[in-house]
Amino acid sequence: MTYEKGPDHSRRKERSRQAILSAARALVMEEAYEKVTVEAIAARAGVGKQTIYRRWPSKSAIVFAALLALSEDADGQSVTLPDTGDLATDLKLVMRATAHEFSDPPFDKLIRALNTEIANDPALAAEYREKLAQPLDEAKKTRLRSAQRAGQLDPEADLDLVLEVLYAPLFQRWLHRSGPLTPAYADSLVDVTLRAFGP
Amino acid sequence: MTYEKGPDHSRRKERSRQAILSAARALVMEEAYEKVTVEAIAARAGVGKQTIYRRWPSKSAIVFAALLALSEDADGQSVTLPDTGDLATDLKLVMRATAHEFSDPPFDKLIRALNTEIANDPALAAEYREKLAQPLDEAKKTRLRSAQRAGQLDPEADLDLVLEVLYAPLFQRWLHRSGPLTPAYADSLVDVTLRAFGP
Amino acid sequence: MTYEKGPDHSRRKERSRQAILSAARALVMEEAYEKVTVEAIAARAGVGKQTIYRRWPSKSAIVFAALLALSEDADGQSVTLPDTGDLATDLKLVMRATAHEFSDPPFDKLIRALNTEIANDPALAAEYREKLAQPLDEAKKTRLRSAQRAGQLDPEADLDLVLEVLYAPLFQRWLHRSGPLTPAYADSLVDVTLRAFGP
C-alpha cells in the first residue's frame, strides 16, 4: 500500500510524456542526431521546455527514453524466436530480418542515435543492456538452449559468445558501413556460427 | 633543385598543424567528446580559430585528422603481423594486445570519439575505412593468406568475414561495455574463428 | 435582500487575502521591485498562485493593493493636518515628517515600487490618484483653506498648484536621489511656498 501526498496529475503527465517521446522519436528519425534540439522536440510536442527538463536531465536521456518506450510498447507481444526445430533455418530468418531492419533509413537514424548515446554514456549503456539488450538476448538464448537439447549446438557453448559471433559482425558492418547487409551475408553469419559452435 | 620566391611558410604551417592536431588529441583523451570545443583546441594549440577552419571544415574533421595523424606516425614502422608459423599463437598475441589497448582510458576516449564521428558521418566513415581500416585489414589478411598456404585456414574462406568474426565481437563488447576484455576472451575469439574457418 | 446558495467562505477569503497582501508588502520592502515575483508572494503567504490570480489580474495590481491596504488601515484615524493657527509651523511639521518617512529604507523601497507601477500604468495611476492622493490632498487643502480664511495665504491661490510647489520638489529630489532630504530642506520648501502664495 502506498501513501501519496500531492494531487495526482497523472493524466496530463502521461499525455505530455507521450507527446514528448513521440516528437523525439519522429525528429531522431528525420534528422541527424546532432541536429535534433530540445527546443525542436518541445515545439513539435506542443510542450514547454521546462516540462521536458522536469523529467529528463539531458537530450540523451529523452531520446533514450523515447527509444526505450518504443520497444516497451511491443513488450506485450512475444519476444520469442521462431522454433521450427531447425536452428539454421530459424536463425537465418531472424538474421535476415535484422539485416533488413538496419537498412531502413528512419530506423537506421534512430539506432545510430541510440548507439551514439550509449557509446558515450556508461549509465545509459547499463540501462540499455538491462532494459533492451538482455531481454532480447534472453529470448535468443532460449532458442539456443532448445537447439542444444536437440543436439544442434555444442552443449558446452558459451551462449553469450555465440550471440556475439552471430550478431557483432552484422552490427559492426552496419555501424561502419563497411559492407552491404544482404540476405546472403545474414545467412553466412549463421553458417559461420554453426560451424564454430556445432556439436 | 627548386626556387621559392617568398618566405617559406611551410615550416610555420607544419608547426601550427602539429600543434592543432596534438591539442585536439590531448583534449579528446581528457574530456568527453561533446565537451571538446574548437575554441579549446585553438587555445590549447596557441592558434587562432581561423587557422583551424582554414584547414578543416568542422570539429569532426579536425578530431578525425588528429586520430589519423596518430596512426600515420606509426606508418614508417611495420604494419605487419607476427608470423611464427602458428596462426593461433600469432592471432592470440594480436587480439590480446588489442583488448589491452581498448582498456586504456585515454585511448578508450579517443576511439569512442572516432567511432561517434564515423557512425554519424558517411564521408568520414569512408575516409576511415580507406586510410585506417583497410591498410590494417590488408596486413591482417596477408597473415591469413600465409596461414591458408600453410594449411591452417580454409583456402576458400572469405577473409573479410574471417576478420569480422574475429574482431567484431571484441569491438561490440567494448563499445557497449557489455563484458570485460580479458586475455581469455581474446583467446576464445581466436579459437572460435579457427573452429569456424579451420581447414 | 439577497439569496445566497452556498456557504459563506468569507472568513477564509479574508484570511488568505490578508496573507497575500502582507506577503507582498514584506517582499516589496525587502527586495528590489523587479525581483518580487508572484511565486514568491504565494510561497510566502502559504497560498496557491491561483488564489492570487483569482483576485488580482497582475503583479502590479497585487502590490498596488498591498500598498492601498496599508494606508486604508490608517483610514479610521484622522487624515487631518494639524492646525495650530500658524500655517508655516504646521506645514513644516508635515513636510519634515514626510522627508523623514521617505528616508526610511523599507518605506523607500515600497514607494519606489508604487511609483514604478503608476508611472507605467495609467489605470493604476488613476486609481492611485482617486484612492490615495486625492484624499490626502483634500486633507491638506482643508488646512490651506483654513489658512486662506486666516489671511495667511492668498485667497485666490490655486490650491492644487500650492500643493505641487510644496511637495513636488521633495518628491523629485527623492525619486532621482538628487539631494538630501533634511529638515532644513523641508522647511525651505514651506518658506518658498509661502513666499509665492502669501497674502
Place this chain on the structure above:
Amino acid sequence: MTYEKGPDHSRRKERSRQAILSAARALVMEEAYEKVTVEAIAARAGVGKQTIYRRWPSKSAIVFAALLALSEDADGQSVTLPDTGDLATDLKLVMRATAHEFSDPPFDKLIRALNTEIANDPALAAEYREKLAQPLDEAKKTRLRSAQRAGQLDPEADLDLVLEVLYAPLFQRWLHRSGPLTPAYADSLVDVTLRAFGP
C-alpha cells in the same frame, strides 16, 4: 600615451554599437518598457545577443545608454538658454517647450523608461545626474545668474532650489498624470517661481 594589446576592432564595434543603441531607442519609443526585450533589440539591430551582453550588463544599462547617446548627439549644439533680457519671457518659452515635449507619445514612453530605471537603480541615477541632468541644470543656472545680475532674481537664492520649484511640479504632474501640461500651466510655474524668488 596608452598601450593597447589586441587589435583595434573599433570600426565594427562602433557600427554594431550604434545599431544596438538605435534599435533600443526605437523599441522603447514603440512599446511599454517592460515589453522591450533584449532579444528584440538584438533582432532589430541585426546583432547577436552576445554582442549586447559583451558591452552592457543588463537591459536597463542598454536602454540607459541609448538615451544618453541620444542627448550626446545634441552635445555639439548649444546647451544654452535664450537670454532676451527678460527672465519671465525666457523661462516661459523653455517651460512651454518642455511641457510640449513631455506630451509627445514616443518621447513620453522613452522618458518613462528612463525614469523607471533611474528610480530603481542608484548607480544609473548617479550617471543620469552627472551626464544628463547636471549639464542641463548648469545651462539653466547660467541664465538664472544672468537674471540675478540684472536684478530680476534674488541674488541670495539657492539656484538648485529655484530649478526644483520651477521643474518638479511639471515633472510630477507628468509622471503621475495628475493634470494637463498646458502652456498656461507652464507659465504659471514661472510666475510662481518668480514670485518666490523675485528680488
Place this chain on the structure above:
DNA sequence: GACTAAACGAGACGGTACGTCCTGTCTTATC
C-alpha cells in the same frame, strides 16, 4: 454528524525571455 460545493495549496503545464556558450565567419594589428 454526514454531506456538499466553493475555495483552497500545491504544483504541472505551455510559453517567453533570460543570460551563457559555442560555432563558423570576418576583421584588425602584428610578426
Place this chain on the structure above:
DNA sequence: GATAAGACAGGACGTACCGTCTCGTTTAGTC
C-alpha cells in the same frame, strides 16, 4: 602574407517566472 586574437551573427542551451489549468483537500454551511 599568413597569423593570433578575438568580435561578430546566429542559435541552442538550461533556468526562472508568467498566467492557466488540474488535481486532491479543507472548510463552512445545510440537511
